[in-house]
Amino acid sequence: MLSKEEVIHLTDKYLISTYNRLPIIFQKGQGCRLWDSEGKEYLDFLSGLGVNNLGHCHPAVVKAIKEQAEKLLHVSNLFIIQQQARLAELVVQQAFPGKMFFCNSGAEANEAAIKLARLYAKSRGCAKPEIITAHRSFHGRTMATLSATGQEKVRKGFEPLLSGFTYVPFNDLQAVKDAVTDSTIAVMIEPIQGEGGVHVGTTEYLGGLREYCTRQGILLILDEVQAGLGRTGRFFGFQHTEIEPDIVSMAKALSGGVPIGAILAGNEVARSFMPGTHATTFGGNPLSCAAGVATVETIVREGILENCRKIGAYFGERLKDFQQKYPFIQEVRGRGLMWGIELDRDGSGVVQDCLQKGLIINCTMNTVLRFLPPLIISRDEVDRGLSILDRALARL
Numbered sequence: 494m495l496s497k498e499e500v501i502h503l504t505d506k507y508l509i510s511t512y513n514r515l516p517i518i519f520q521k522g523q524g525c526r527l528w529d530s531e532g533k534e535y536l537d538f539l540s541g542l543g544v545n546n547l548g549h550c551h552p553a554v555v556k557a558i559k560e561q562a563e564k565l566l567h568v569s570n571l572f573i574i575q576q577q578a579r580l581a582e583l584v585v586q587q588a589f590p591g592k593m594f595f596c597n598s599g600a601e602a603n604e605a606a607i608k609l610a611r612l613y614a615k616s617r618g619c620a621k622p623e624i625i626t627a628h629r630s631f632h633g634r635t636m637a638t639l640s641a642t643g644q645e646k647v648r649k650g651f652e653p654l655l656s657g658f659t660y661v662p663f664n665d666l667q668a669v670k671d672a673v674t675d676s677t678i679a680v681m682i683e684p685i686q687g688e689g690g691v692h693v694g695t696t697e698y699l700g701g702l703r704e705y706c707t708r709q710g711i712l713l714i715l716d717e718v719q720a721g722l723g724r725t726g727r728f729f730g731f732q733h734t735e736i737e738p739d740i741v742s743m744a745k746a747l748s749g750g751v752p753i754g755a756i757l758a759g760n761e762v763a764r765s766f767m768p769g770t771h772a773t774t775f776g777g778n779p780l781s782c783a784a785g786v787a788t789v790e791t792i793v794r795e796g797i798l799e800n801c802r803k804i805g806a807y808f809g810e811r812l813k814d815f816q817q818k819y820p821f822i823q824e825v826r827g828r829g830l831m832w833g834i835e836l837d838r839d840g841s842g843v844v845q846d847c848l849q850k851g852l853i854i855n856c857t858m859n860t861v862l863r864f865l866p867p868l869i870i871s872r873d874e875v876d877r878g879l880s881i882l883d884r885a886l887a888r889l
């Protein structure tokens with residue numbers, strides 16, 4: 494076994510430094526807890542950036558992966574894949590009637606959504622389709638999805654960008670209406686912006702968008718890569734508003750930790766993808782989909798959404814108490830178990846301090862502390878984590 498220093502040395506030497514990695518090497522995870530190479534225990538309030546919604550190594554997911562791995566790992570989409578069909582059925586049952594396409598990540602899911610929307614628009618005579626997205630949005634790091642992303646820092650350096658995107662302020666229906674042209678084919682937004690600092694789309698905004706898009710014949714694409722799969726207390730974030738998008742993208746938590754991405758599109762829109770128009774070798778392979786089936790079945794059957802709503806409400810209350818206590822907290826935002834605390838200063842020191850005390854959180858947009866704990870978290874674990882946060886905030 495390599496020493497910690499050796500692993501860090503190999504990382505520095507052989508991995509392109511696209512990440513500012515913390516010098517911690519996790520060896521084991523269970524539920525909301527992780528253990529590093531020195532045996533130190535951590536409470537995980539980040540879930541691998543919104544992936545481990547069922548906690549680490551959920552027994553149902555591990556069992557499904559083990560069983561599938563012993564039978565068949567991969568065959569390609571030249572053949573019918575039982576686990577893929579079953580996973581699609583399960584997701585559709587939780588969402589709305591339509592059809593799915595499987596890929597391997599959130600960015601790929603949004604790529605698929607953008608390509609599908611463009612094909613659909615072309616079939617209806619639109620030559621130069623444009624998509625409206627929101628300021629502070631995050632849709633991924635591929636060329637199409639970073640072009641769609643409403644954050645200058647994500648796009649910078651990668652010009653020329655893919656054309657056909659217009660950015661407008663989030664939660665502002667009038668801004669969308671003002672930006673629509675004859676070429677607009679879709680509005681693409683996150684129902685709750687995650688990377689952009691945990692901003693919740695209001696009911697009026699999402700409901701108004703749905704109504705306006707339908708009236709104008711524009712597609713509504715919702716990026717639920719972070720908010721989906723129970724994170725906000727409903728299976729999808731849009732279900733708080735009781736609307737249905739034309740296309741929804743998902744990834745992260747869909748397979749409990751195995752890479753996957755997907756879109757679900759209404760039947761009419763889905764027809765624009767035909768054999769030869771879109772594909773990916775690994776998309777929806779038996780292993781990732783077996784893990785996905787176990788994940789979705791567990792979310793639906795084991796009261797995960799109820800726990801998320803109940804514990805999430807408590808979590809939010811506790812954070813709001815901190816706002817009373819610490820004047821440097823500007824705002825507390827969130828829903829379910831997706832929360833952010835906006836500070837009036839840089840939050841990276843708090844993240845480091847929490848980490849040192851055994852709590853994993855994250856800071857986005859420099860000033861927003863973000864919390865994405867596993868949805869199975871107990872009240873006791875919330876209390877333990879937040880008492881660490883309290884101590885870290887007190888030191889600011």
Ligand SMILES: Cc1ncc(COP(=O)(O)O)c(C=O)c1O
Nearest residue numbers: 598599600631632633687718719
């Ligand atoms: C809303 C949203 N969309 C897309 C992505 C990109 O997903 P991935 O990193 O799996 O490509 C993310 C990742 O954080 C996200 O939060």
